[in-house]
Amino acid sequence: MLGFLKRLWATIRRPSVHYSLGFLTMGGFVMGIVFWGGFNTALELTNTETFCTSCHEMRDNVYAELKTTIHYTNRSGVRATCPDCHVPHDWTNKIARKMQASKEVWGKIFGTISTREKFLDKRLELAQHEWARLEANDSLECRNCHSDESMDITRQSARAADFHQRLLFTGEKTCIDCHKGIAHQLPDMGQASLLIGAGSAQEVSSYLDR
């Protein structure tokens, strides 16, 4: 192994005998374009609704639910596709998310959510991952389209305007805190969904154990 590495290093160090400097430079340049372009094209191919829904896990569960919501069809004809909300748009973060998503390939191969029942059992956990991600990045994927600055609350209903002024603009809450389950159905929320203002589960259990 060490011998192979030494020979490789020697080959790389030795000046080229047969090829001109121009050929090597231009060749490197062209190959750079081909590989980088190819990489990004492949990356963008995996960043489409068609790609996501090519697996039945997505097509039959979450995509079917999306179809009835306002993010799929609406009066202005703008559609949010899967990656618009689930993949960061910024390149570095996108690559990080794509690397995380390699676990989903594992899940696909071993059929982690290959049936409706398996999916429903996993649903809460899957949803919690997304909620945690959006809470951590201050609902970045929502804000790619919906920004505070361009939000005209005078065109909202009185109720929505009040909420946004009181909670969103002050930074007290972020989009996902209230807008859960708007594009897909909610998992079993239990009593948690009723306890917006109340204490955490730990507080309750410590009180009851006293």
Added chain:
Amino acid sequence: MKRKLSLVAALVLAVAGSAMAQTSIATLRGGTPLNTESEPPAMAKEINSDLRQVRNYPEQPPLIPHKIDGYQIDLNANKCLSCHSRAAVEISQAPMISITHFMNRDNQFLASVTPRRYFCNQCHVVQTDARPLVENGFVDIDQVLDYVKNNQGSSD
């Protein structure tokens, strides 16, 4: 005799048939023939004023003065309760569900919403700006009381 009977029957049928053709029954199809599609009426807009509506009688379930498109109410979650539950009203400033919603059928109070009151839109509904299909002569109890008071002298 037999001939007379059949004549009468024919007459009755003819009269009934023409009467049926004249009284048009109000259907969704209207007067459109069966082999063509009728023009559906435009869908009415839901009222989204956020202003509470008057109740026509004290026991009336309050109307929902806002849109509830896509609100999930099922075994897993109840979207309405994310604002109208006891714990949520401080943040949401929405009216809390009535305490009757915690009572079981024996009038015993439970710790949380009783299952028989869980499905909100069995009783609470949104309103649309659609014109009423039939006229409504409903008068509420205050008007009835006024009427009784004003006519007390004359009727007794």
